[in-house]
Amino acid sequence: MHGDADIAAIGALVADRGRARILLALGDGRALPATVLADEAGVAASTASAHLSRLVKGGLLTVERQGRHRYFRLAGPEVGELIESLARISPPAPVRSLKQGSKAHAVRFARTCYDHLAGMLGTKLMDALLERNVLTGGDGVFDPGCGGADRLAAPGFDVDYRLTPAGVRDLEAFGIDFDSLAPRRPVVRYCVDWSEQRHHLAGSLGAAIAERMIELGWVRRAERSRALHVSDSGYVGLREQFGIELSPR
Amino acid sequence: MHGDADIAAIGALVADRGRARILLALGDGRALPATVLADEAGVAASTASAHLSRLVKGGLLTVERQGRHRYFRLAGPEVGELIESLARISPPAPVRSLKQGSKAHAVRFARTCYDHLAGMLGTKLMDALLERNVLTGGDGVFDPGCGGADRLAAPGFDVDYRLTPAGVRDLEAFGIDFDSLAPRRPVVRYCVDWSEQRHHLAGSLGAAIAERMIELGWVRRAERSRALHVSDSGYVGLREQFGIELSPR
DNA sequence: GGGATATTTCGTTCCCGGGCGAAACGTGCA
DNA sequence: TGCACGTTTCGCCCGGGAACGAAATATCCC
Secondary structure, three states: OOOOOOHHHHHHHHOOHHHHHHHHHOOOOOOEEHHHHHHHHOOOHHHHHHHHHHHHHOOOEEEEEEOOEEEEEEOOHHHHHHHHHHHHHOOOOHHHHHHHHHHHHHHHHOEEEOOEEEHHHHHHHHHHHHHOOOEEEOOOOOOOOOOOOOOOOOOOOOOOEEEOHHHHHHHHHHOOOHHHOOOOOOOOEEEEOOOOOOEEEEHHHHHHHHHHHHHOOOEEEOOOOOEEEEOHHHHHHHHHHHOOOOOOO | OOOOOOHHHHHHHHOOHHHHHHHHHOOOOOOEEHHHHHHHHOOOHHHHHHHHHHHHHOOOEEEEEEOOEEEEEEOOHHHHHHHHHHHHHOOOOHHHHHHHHHHHHHHHHOEEEOOEEEHHHHHHHHHHHHHOOOEEOOOOOOOOOOOOOOOOOOOOOOOOOEEOHHHHHHHHHHOOOHHHOOOOOOOOEEEEOOOOOOEEEEHHHHHHHHHHHHHOOOEEEOOOOOEEEEOHHHHHHHHHHHOOOOOOO
16 A cells, blocks of 8 residues: 555654654644744754754645744644644553543633634634624634734735724723733734634734733643633633633533 | 643654564554564564564554464554554655555555465455365354464464365366475465455465466566566466456556 | 574664754844 | 844764674474
């Protein structure tokens, strides 16, 4: 069936801890810049650079330049499947399915996407912001890739989600300081959420809201994953402030 | 989803050329002894031994002792899927699908299974031998594993395919010298053919028939795979001697 | 028991590849 | 233009592991 496929070459690409972490970080199809991946892999930028170029040359990743950034993402769904296959075997077995299952659930429930909120929490927040007219627009255009400022901008990513004057007031009341938002970064962007297949809020505003929620103790980062844990006060706050009903568990 | 799976460890197992060849050789679920795998991988027996123990310790293979042999096989279907995933990506892409396709076709058409005939040729030969009463029996019992002398014997593998007196005469006429058959090996065994899902003939008789066909120039081993090429005289011979109709291409 | 064969262990050699920091590019922003 | 930042290239060090042959071990057959 597979005549003389050079499996070993692919294996060698995955065989390194740093590269493996990079692949896992990109596992959900996101596109991330080299610096972030270096951090994710826990190696120096120069080391990550070498890893990334090997992965690209090996056909596992693709790059797209965006100004002085280079965004990397999985070359295709087959690569994602490969990663799945590997992950399925990597612990002696998916024996710990109970723990792993709850972990997977947690990630889908609420997580960070780079520096903003994603998962069910992220999309419900997006809904709430639109419903309460904090944001308007976003009708129709759907970007299959990801349009966050921290993701690779695909053509036409600039769906017109706009902040309303009333929205600015609401968010300031919530504790967002618009004057101190990262200046060199678009305020409102969106991401396509892989677990929800809908948009969530990115951009400097998205990051600021996530930061504020952490500051308020509404959510807390998990130790070893991108999952977020929502506290009791978080459930209350989300309901009262944004009308978001999240069912825990 | 996959929290902290140690993907790199699995990758490292596949990252070596020798181990990759071993995995590919076992890719169809066969169980093979260490010596054969060493040959398949093109390394010394000692080297292969080290590889095999790493693969077993890593959970990709399982071993079963059978006398002084140790038969290795993939630890489970997930491992097979992993290999598939890898093979799907390994050449820059399945771009050379034309060549690869014909190669895959050739392997299904006719190949060696260790030392005897498999693929469509192997199963048609088995049919012919039963139809012409060279062999009798084999009714019902179906071994999901493989019961050849050169494969791992699973419980109940000894389905009663028996050689008939008339069959002995026929085969002697064909050029099989029963006196010189490997004495320490069962004469008639069978394998479950993975590409045809039916039995083909193994054992010392299966090996002798394969050898004789090669000797007669009916079939020729391919360079880089287990595929067999059937010659023009081979098609004629198979038809006249065994009534086997193989459509080339 | 003795000879043959399958497999593993041991000891040695050798090379690939990962890690880092410093410095060189290249691009964007002021 | 000049500074800042993201990324890559370069040079160096170092460890792991893959290879082989020879010898040890285990098992089978006669």
